[in-house]
Amino acid sequence: MKNTVKITDGITWVGASDRRLALFENIFPLTDGVAYNAYIVRGEKIALLDTADSSVVHQYLENVESELDGREPDYLIINHMEPDHCSLVADLMARWPKMQAVGTAKVPTLIKQFFGADISDRFTAVTDGDSLDLGGRTLHFVTTPMVHWPEVMVTYDDRTKTLFSADAFGSFGAHHGGIFDVDHFKNPAFEGEARRYYTNIVGKYGPQVLAALKKASALDIEYICPLHGPVWHDKISWTLEKHAAWASYTPETRGALVVYGSMYGNTASVAARVAREIAEKSGCEVKLMDASGTDKSYLVSEAFRLSHIVFAAPTYNMGLYPPVREFIDDLEALWVRGRTAAVIENGSWSPASGKIMREKIAALKDFTLLEPTLTIRGASVDESAINAFCDAVAASLGA
Ligand SMILES: Cc1cc2nc3c(=O)[nH]c(=O)nc-3n(C[C@H](O)[C@H](O)[C@H](O)COP(=O)(O)O)c2cc1C
Ligand SMILES: [Fe+2]
Ligand SMILES: [Fe+2]
Known part of the structure; x- marks a missing residue:
């Protein structure tokens, strides 16, 4: 059953939740599953931002196909090459032969390593300051190396001031009644799960996260769309403040x-x-x-x-x-x-x-x-x- 959510003007969530996974990265216990977020951004051209984990392939494809309504995406933006987000990259490149892939320079090597596929003739490497005109809106790319892999970048849509933040600002926990921060905050366990995700998955890379936060502070941000957890809108200042504390290893509470x-x-x-x-x-x-x-x-x-x-x-x-x-x-x-x-x-x-x-x-x-x-x-x-x-x-x- 298709299950997509309009986030804002021309941006749709096409992700899915896995409620069966017991251990994230086969280490960290999940009590309430995990969400694999992905997004479609529409200008005159269509960009698909990231794929998903193989466990949710069917839901993800159903969502993407329903949103495309027969069209092919023009671009696949690859913000992160960890398999919980890139499992379908090679398959989708084969499925849509005109689609171009966009990511940092390290991406093609990782694709070759994971899938044995050479996509270099359909791949554009981008770095800080590069952008992609979709017609009516432009995507800007910002590298965030080692948050928490070396190839990671984030993507910023200037029309809606939306930051697609890869694993940064993510959380454990599946989606329930809604995909936004206010929906997740209705769950009393949410704050702890956001902290547990950050500290265990990204916690080692505090200095790199601080560097990424500094780059992000130059942007006017209305939405943060991570690859896990809620889409941030009403609670952006909460997550920015928490990440500033976590990344600098500053205690939140004297105790x-x-x-x-x-x-x-x-x-x-x-x-x-x-x-x-x-x-x-x-x-x-x-x-x-x-x-x-x-x-x-x-x-x-x-x-x-x-x-x-x-x-x-x-x-x-x-x-x-x-x-x-x-x-x-x-x-x-x-x-x-x-x-x-x-x-x-x-x-x-x-x-x-x-x-x-x-x-x-x-x-x-x-x-x-x-x-x-x-x-x-x-x-x-x-x-x-x-x-x-x-x-x-x-x-x-x-x-
Ligand atoms: C397998 C095992 C090894 C132990 N090795 C030591 C030791 O090397 N030196 C020592 O002083 N006590 C040793 N002890 C004693 C424990 O420190 C003691 O039983 C203590 O009460 C354990 O704390 P607990 O009651 O909170 O489990 C050992 C106890 C066990 C069961
Ligand atoms: Fe990751
Ligand atoms: Fe991830």
């Missing part, structure tokens, strides 16, 4: 994330007590999360949001309990920086997890590491040590 690992519940129990006491002493938000039971993408998302992180973990075979180790490794891989951290260790005969955590945290960029380390021995820990630890974290939070 503490307490992440613990625990086999038998003793570290968990101390972490819960500490979380409550820090909240009470500081008056700040404290979020308590189990590194074993919670997918890392949620921990990462909260680490971007909050200013402080308390790590609590047992010593495990003279090393660091793996779920907490993996979380710290994720923070390092995503270049998370500038947080204040404190450490709780547990060990029954020779506690070592505190020292290991401190070394790993010291290697993270611009982290401030608080004293003291709180040491638990099995289930034993001094009340005075808990108090001193919580006082130190609360003081750092500004109590």
Whole structure:
């Protein structure tokens, strides 16, 4: 069944949602699917902006065909060559033999690698400052390398002030009653899912995102049309502000994330007590999360949001309990920086997890590491040590 949405003058959404996918990139759990957005822009000529994931091929083609109403697109604009958007590029080039493809110079090599197809005689490489006259409107191209692949560009339609932003400004989550930001904000989980998408998928490339935001700030923007998540219109300032914070690794909220690992519940129990006491002493938000039971993408998302992180973990075979180790490794891989951290260790005969955590945290960029380390021995820990630890974290939070 065709399911297209008019966005604004001459621009139609022709994407589709996948509600069956369990893991995005086969890593990140999806609780509410994901949308693969694509768009048709009509001047005297017709441009199709990006294809879609192979899982939604039928819906995508039905939408595109219904919108074209028998015409052939003149151009396929390829903003991003990741397979969740480019799966149909070679097929569509064969289907519409007069259609020309447009993208950055790296695109033909990637097409050859993925599809074995040579489209170079029907491909125009564009870069910053280049444009394409569709007749009645002009598309302008802006490269955004490493947001989050090297070939990525964004496309700007000057007639409607619409920015087609590739994966930038995307989110997890399928479309429900509507494709616009105001529709998605009706879902209380939306904000968290937008953050989880950015921080895990694009989070490593903060400096490149800031560069892209700077380029975008020169444009007058009324619509942002990403390849995932809602089309931004009423809430553009919200997403721009959030992306400025996320890309610069600036905490959104003064508060503490307490992440613990625990086999038998003793570290968990101390972490819960500490979380409550820090909240009470500081008056700040404290979020308590189990590194074993919670997918890392949620921990990462909260680490971007909050200013402080308390790590609590047992010593495990003279090393660091793996779920907490993996979380710290994720923070390092995503270049998370500038947080204040404190450490709780547990060990029954020779506690070592505190020292290991401190070394790993010291290697993270611009982290401030608080004293003291709180040491638990099995289930034993001094009340005075808990108090001193919580006082130190609360003081750092500004109590
Ligand atoms: C598989 C395993 C390995 C452990 N290795 C160490 C160790 O190397 N050094 C140590 O002091 N304690 C070690 N311990 C003891 C734990 O740190 C202790 O059981 C602690 O209470 C675990 O915290 P939990 O109760 O929150 O699970 C180990 C425990 C287990 C189950
Ligand atoms: Fe991508
Ligand atoms: Fe994508």
